[in-house]
Amino acid sequence: MTFKEILPCLQLRPYIKGFYFYESDSALSFDDIVFPSGNMEVIFNLGEGSWLTKKDGVFHTTPAIELWGQITKPLAIKSNGKNIMLGIRFYPYSAAYFFKENVAEFNNDISDAADLFGPSIQTLHIRLLETTDLHNRIILVEEYLLNRLSITDKKHNKIKLIGEIADSLKNDCTNEKIVSISLRNNISTRYLNQLFSQYTGLAPKLFCKINRFQYSLNLLNANTQKLTGVAYDAGYFDQSHFIREFKLFTGITPTSFATQTLPINQILATN
Template sequence: MEFKYFSPSDILKPYIKHYYIFESDSDAGFEDTVFPSGNMEVIFNLGEGIWESSVENKFFKTPQIELWGQITKPLAIRSKGRHTMLGIKFFTHSLAYFFNDEIGLFNDHISDLYDIIGSPAKVLHAQLLETKDQDKRIELIETFLLKRLIGNQKKSFRIDKVAHILTSIKKNPAENNLGNIASRHGITPRYLHKLIYQHTGLSPTSFNKINRFQFSLKLIAKNDQPFTSIAYDCGYFDQSHFIRDFKSFTGVTPSAYLENISPVNQLLFQ
């Protein structure tokens, strides 16, 4: 399997973390588990392979044009056949610039983008299938995104405020006092909760937990300090609290994760 990453154009850099192309030329199936990342994605399947995701312990085929909502718990996936996938990874808040639906509606679910926005999704998918040129595919994606961004300009002010708040939280993973966060931005904790959930699908508490979890993954991958130090650096009061949160996001303990870091999770959450 191979991942290639592409940077967005300057005008889209505030909204798009990166684009990626995933290719697998093996027919061998595999299973993996996706962890919460705090980001949302749109994925265009351009190959003949099949992806399935688990819903209530049963696997279902994912749509050809996938909208990944916020994943807040471990999500089992499995693959069959050869794949070519073109993905758009949004920042935590930035999907709201491009879609009119309340973002929380998509949580822990892989939706069909065609069902959400209609024919523009199908037209773009057909255009992507018609060309094999990677640069042309990225150009088509950017044209599509810019058109939707222009059509939703009226929403920008509130989403910009959400982006500013989330950035301040991410700068300090140990900050978990939401009252202090709200006070710094001149709003009430209640309005903070409403504003962030409406535009990210996450409560401030959930965002903070996922942010700390993602930070802990980076520290664990370095494998150069004990879990007690990692727990402290991530803002946990003790190691047991850290392990409990970690298991809720992965289904395994930090030590078990370290022993079995999967290639999909290493790459998908860059």
């Protein structure tokens, strides 16, 4: 398996968390589960294989250009054949810079990005298939994203505000903190929740839960602490609280995660 993470150009760094490239080294099929990450993504499939995701108990083949909404519960996936992916990972709030729709509409779904972005992204996909050099592929994607930014000029200030709120809520999502942020920005808590959901796809408290869960994943992957230590360091009340919330987002216990996790899971789910 080949996996590379690439930083965007300086102009895009306020909007794009990063790019990644994945290529499987085998055509063997496998099953896995993707966990909530707090980020939306666009994925260009550039290989001969295919991906399937489970919805309402049935597996469906994903489109050639995938738009991943916010995933708030474990999502079963299948890989068939040899897959190559080029992914764009947004910040929790920054996907809203690139299209006009309410971000929350895409929660827990993998949509066809061409339905949202139109023929221009299909043209980009064709150009990416024609180009094998990763550096040149990244340049093509960056040019496309820079052009898309101008579409949402009118709401940039609101999205920037949500980004600032997300940063301030990252480690503290108490009611007192939400009220304090509302007062500071001269908006009601109800309107803050509405804006946050519109531009991130998540309610503030769910955003904080996913962020805490992701931090616990990093601690588990480091494999330097017992579960009790991970629970307290990640901000859970106790080990029981940690296990309960971990199962909510993964469908498995932390102990099972340590023995079952696959590389693709970390690629798609980890911050």
